Structure formats: structure tokens, C-alpha cells
Amino acid sequence: MVQILTMSIPVYAYEVFSNWNDAENYIYENMINREDKIKFVFKGDKDNFVLNLKSSLKEAYSQDDYLERSWTQIKPEAYNINEGIETTLNIKYLCSKEQENYIDKELMNITDNIINDDMSDFDKVKAINNYIINRYEYDYDLKSVSVYSSLTTSKAVCQGYSMTAYKMFNNAGIENRIVIGTASGISHSWNIVKIDEKWYQIDITNNDSENINKYFLVNDQFLIDNDYIWDRNMYPSCDERYSKIN
Template structure:
């Protein structure tokens, strides 16, 4: 189960827009500058990915519109990256400035540091080549990664370990950590994947979707593990997941419509080998 986070978007207006004329703002604080909401969203996302705990973004433009949209823009920034969405616990911001220019100071608390994220990246780069080969199909690579996670990671029923870092260092994590580690490993293997944040009857939950041979599939390593190393939620369709109580915002994610069968994977490998033979003959 994904632990409920204390999500706090706190807006503190240090200077009231109604009294700007009597309290002019002459200089912007040091930091990046955004001139529209799209740039602002991207700047927030990049600083959070870099695990910046305190950062300032200057905004030059329609500050009234910015103030009215800041909460939404911040939410869009952190939700636009599934891994990032599971990486923080609290976001606070303060705004100071005058009409036309303002400084937004962010304070963010994360579950991991940048050094810990770099450790995850380096470990994944070491592990993945040991469990996959160049001759494997993407289906085979996916299964090898799935099985490695189930063999080396256990569910943390105390709900204290929540990241890919804890999965690799302590061998324990919850659904967020399973999904985050799966995304890192699958991406390293060249398989397109995204993290899904939603819920199951027991509460909040996170899992993955993978794209192989142009088709999307649902992939939940957590429930496969706690159910005894099964494939109950391996390469399933949206309909299957919905029938089993999974809930997520389907409007924001691709559809998983293709029914996976082992024969599909075998056919994919046969086609790959045939292609290689034709290339050799040519």
C-alpha cells in the first residue's frame, strides 16, 4: 500500500498586490526566470528532479494569472513525472514581488537525496546487464527484470521503506518503491514504461505500465510478490485491472487493450531471429 503523504501547497504572499504602489519591488532574487506558466512548470520539475530542497524561480509577466495558477502549475510539474510524483513528501512556496515581476521561493522535502538517486542509477546500470542479454526479446527482458525484483525485494509491512533506494539497500519497500525500481530497470533495458498512481480496495497504490511491440500492458510487481511470486498482475489489460479493483485516471494514461499470451512473446522472438537471418543472408 502507498502511504498517504502530507501534501501541502502553502502560498504566502509577502507583499499584498493591493499595496504595491507604496512598497515598490526593485530587484528579483537570484534564480531561474520564467515568463509564462509552461516555463514555470518546467523549471519546478527540473529543480525537483535534481532534488533541490530550496530554490527560487523568478516570474516576469502576468503575476495575477501566475498567483491564481501556481498551485495547479506546481501539481502539474510534480505529476508529469511518475517517478518524481512518488519522491516527495511536502512542497511549500512563498511569493514576493510586485505586479509584473515576482520571486517564488520553494521548499521541498524528499524521500531521497540526489546522492541516493545517483546510487540507484549506478546500481541499476550494474544489475541490468547481468540479467538480460542482447539476444533476448523485450518480453524476455521484462520477465527477467520482473523476476529479479520479486527475488530480491520484499514488501515492507511496516510501511517505512518507500523508495527504489530502500529496495536496493535494505531489500524492502512498499508499492511505490517496487514501481520506481521497475521503471529504472525497465528503462535501462530499453523498455518504455510509466508509473501509475491510483488505488486498490486496500488504499493508495502504485504500479507500472510497459510498452512492448507497440502495445501497452499493466504490470504490478508488488501484488505479484506479496501473492507468492505470481504473474496475476503481469502484462494485463485495463479491463482486467479494473475488474480486480484497480482505479486510476484513465484519461491521462495510454490504454492497455491487448491480451498478453506467452505465445506472443515467442512469436516476437521468432520474428526477430528470422529478421536477423535475412539480414545475414543479404
């Protein structure tokens, strides 16, 4: 909850914004850099400030599926001052900036080692699916929730699988999303990938635990038939199963 207090204090080295689009971009860039205190002054229209702040914050971290799942807590503070509304976002992340740098370097090295330009998009997706299955084992203690802990312990929950895949697919030039929903009534995340202008479902977590190809490039209906639920309005439709799996 955001409560606006009234204070009279000078502003030192704060970014000042008069519209929410600029504030949103500023929040996004700072979250990418894992800043734990994001400060700015808003001097635009103060009507509905709280609602607009919440909306801009959500728009900022929703620009990237990985970023959206990289924070654990956001506590806003807001004060009325002479120049406008001084705002501070206090944020806790899954990983520090140093850990994210390690993740980026490690996953880029891995991707470079298993992917080459002569491979088709299908072959790239298959290689990444197989690599993650061989690298990780499911963490039944449910402690390894970040990509950093997944890489350093080789144990992961679904979030570690799907976020690792998201980064590696991006490195390989494969458009993809992280899907949030449930499987058999339990919170779950997985990916969708785009191959030859069509979207396909891929759940590497359950490929690891069940069968390497069971949830590989399947359609929406297959997941529905296997007790998956997600907000289908939030993601592209996956209408077909990939027909060239071998």
C-alpha cells in the same frame, strides 16, 4: 496555500522569467537535481499568479512518473518586489541527490547484468519482474517507501516495487508508466509496459505476494475483476492479455 506579500528588496542571482513555460522547465530541472529551495522571479502577467504557479509546478513534476512520486512536501513562498514576484519553492524529497545517484548507478548495473540486446522486449520485462520479486520482500511495517531504502534493505512497499521497475524498464528501453490507484480499497501503485506497440498491466508487488505470473502482462479488465480502481483517463488502455507467457 500561496500568499503573496509585498516587499522592497534587491534580487541577487535569481533566474527571472516572463512566461510560465520557462519557469516550468526551470522547476523541473531543479527538482531532478533534488534542489530543496528553488528560487526565481516572475515578471510576466501577475494575474492569477497563484493558480499559474500551482499549474506550472504540477506540469513540471508530472513530466516524469518517478519524479512525481519523489517528493513529500512542497511549500511555496511569494513576495511582490520591484522586479516582479520573488518565488521560493521549499521542497522535501524522499531521497537526496546522493541517494538518487546511488539508485541510478545500482539499477543500471543490475539492468546491465540481467538484460542483453538479444532479448525480446517480453524477455526483458520478464527478467526485470523476476529480479525484483527475488530481490525484494514486502515491507509489512510500511517503512521502506523509497527506492533507496528498498535497495539497501531489500524490503519494499508497492511504491518501492513500482518505482524500481520504472527505472529498470527505462534502462532496458521499455516504455512504461507508474499507475496510481487502489487494490481492494487500499492505496496502491503498479506499472504498465509497452510491448510490440501494445500496453499491458504488470503489478510486481502482487506478483511477489501471490503468484509470479498472476498480474504479469494482463489487461485492464483483469485488474478491474480483481478489485483494482484507477483513473483510466490518465493512462493508456491495456486491452489485451499478453498471449505468449511461459
